[in-house]
Amino acid sequence: MTRTFFVGGNWKMNGSQAFCESMVQTFSGQATDNVEVVVGAPSVYIPYLAQNLRKDWAVAAQNCHQLDSGAYTGELSAEMLLDVGAKWVILGHSERRAIFKESDELIAQKTKKALSKGLKVVFCCGELLEEREAGQTQQVVNRQLNAIVQTISPEDWQNVVIAYEPVWAIGTGKVATPEQAQEVHAEIRNYLTTNVSEAVSANTRIIYGGSVNPENCAEIGKKTDVDGFLVGGASLKPSFVTICNATA
Numbered sequence: 001m002t003r004t005f006f007v008g009g010n011w012k013m014n015g016s017q018a019f020c021e022s023m024v025q026t027f028s029g030q031a032t033d034n035v036e037v038v039v040g041a042p043s044v045y046i047p048y049l050a051q052n053l054r055k056d057w058a059v060a061a062q063n064c065h066q067l068d069s070g071a072y073t074g075e076l077s078a079e080m081l082l083d084v085g086a087k088w089v090i091l092g093h094s095e096r097r098a099i100f101k102e103s104d105e106l107i108a109q110k111t112k113k114a115l116s117k118g119l120k121v122v123f124c125c126g127e128l129l130e131e132r133e134a135g136q137t138q139q140v141v142n143r144q145l146n147a148i149v150q151t152i153s154p155e156d157w158q159n160v161v162i163a164y165e166p167v168w169a170i171g172t173g174k175v176a177t178p179e180q181a182q183e184v185h186a187e188i189r190n191y192l193t194t195n196v197s198e199a200v201s202a203n204t205r206i207i208y209g210g211s212v213n214p215e216n217c218a219e220i221g222k223k224t225d226v227d228g229f230l231v232g233g234a235s236l237k238p239s240f241v242t243i244c245n246a247t248a
């Protein structure tokens with residue numbers, strides 16, 4: 001099966017209503033063929049973007065709660081996000097892991113809940129610089145993957161995209177080389193073969209994130225096991241479209 005190239009923008013805690021309006025205009029009508037594009041916006045802007053963003057692109061949230069509803073001040077459920085037009089949610093981002101102390105198990109619970117409600121998941125994993133330098137990259141990524149492999153069902157994988165994001169490359173301008181990205185992506189695919197199934201391994205998109213920009217995206221995107229990108233800073237610019245078309 002061919003894996004459709006996938007490009008996600010992660011706006012993080014950036015933007016405004018005026019920014020959303022201008023991005024909707026900027027992106028409208030620009031060709032992005034043979035690629036699935038998803039924009040991860042702050043939750044308050046999801047309803048506007050779901051209504052107004054070009055219809056061949058989807059909107060993602062950047063987090064959701066692991067339970068259905070209740071006394072959890074400030075939290076948002078998967079159902080609420082779906083209700084206002086999100087189709088995807090980004091889970092397990094390193095900023096959620098590091099700053100908000102989200103554990104592998106919590107992220108797995110969130111992933112399970114989101115999928116059970118019909119929200120698709122961009123699941124993020126990746127190592128810290130000291131973990132890479134200690135030769136622990138694969139061990140860390142496998143540990144992060146283990147949690148969701150043990151929590152979701154094999155059928156769920158058709159609604160999951162894995163984003164490999166080495167933490168040392170996020171927002172630093174230090175992009176992984178195409179070879180470094182390919183090496184870890186291939187290991188993730190092997191891991192899926194061994195721990196889930198041959199079919200899930202062959203069909204799951206594994207995308208790269210970490211200082212991707214219009215200049216470096218084409219080279220990374222050429223690698224066999226790189227099926228797209230999760231883009232932070234560069235998704236806030238009109239040239240995000242260039243990254244969407246990296247393999248065009």
Ligand SMILES: O=C[C@H](O)COP(=O)(O)O
Pocket residue numbers: 010093165169170171172173209210211212230231232233234
């Ligand atoms: O989710 C996106 C990643 O954190 C990458 O961010 P960046 O492109 O600004 O390095």
